[in-house]
Amino acid sequence: MPSNNDGMAEHRRTRPSVIAAVWPSAAVLILAGSFHAYRGVPAEGIVFVLVGLAIAADRAGWLPRPRPHTFRLPDPRASAALAVLGAFALTVLPMRGIAEAVAIGAVGVLVMVVGWWQPDRTAAGSTERYRRTALLWCCVGVVVCLWELGVFLLADPPLHEYEYPAGRGLLLVVWIAVGLALLRWSQGGITKAAARAGPSGHTDASGDGRADPDIGA
């Protein structure tokens, strides 16, 4: 009897590659990249389009499969400390200088490498609750994008970073903490509060009947 992986490989072989390449994630990134080019930041547009094309090529099976590697990530407490330290280090750099651009750019490259090489997981998510929540957050995301687009086309941005330098450090802490949380979640780690509110109402976030060893990671 073929394994699940065999089935997926077969599915991949029989599916037209071009159709597989038209993947929502890739399409969204290419669309966003085009908009960045339109708003006068072609470098960001190129980054988005290139990553979108890489995802499309990966989905179509045109890229070699990366050797999966699970990176060791800091736990929530260490992440909080890292976020504060990282934010402090970035705030001492000259605002909008070369050093800051290099540092933030390096963070981006590092995160992309971790995200790309991390192995895919089989995760829960087929329940009606997940679908309903995903749809709701997608609607919120679309409204945010449309509002941002409207502001871009019809108004001045309400806030400029240089108008609130005092809050810059706090923004950096939140930004780094969210990035580390995304990486942890991508490995299956979630907070205890989220797990308690999960589908089964206790720490079995995956719904497979077993305690989740990653809870609190």
Place this chain on the structure above:
Amino acid sequence: MISRLVVIAGFLALAASTVGIEAVSHRAGSRLVPLALLLRTVLSRRSARVAILLFWWWVGWHFLVEP
């Protein structure tokens, strides 16, 4: 032109919506799952993971570096 007040009010309303949705998802018997659980599932696939991480990185770049 949209007034600055309307723009800020719009962003605040969106922020309040996200907080509200997340609060509802944490209530017992909620028909929604918390965002962390949803993202845990979404981020399990490379394509979505890389796309979301790129958007996260771009937020930092846009607000902190981009002139």
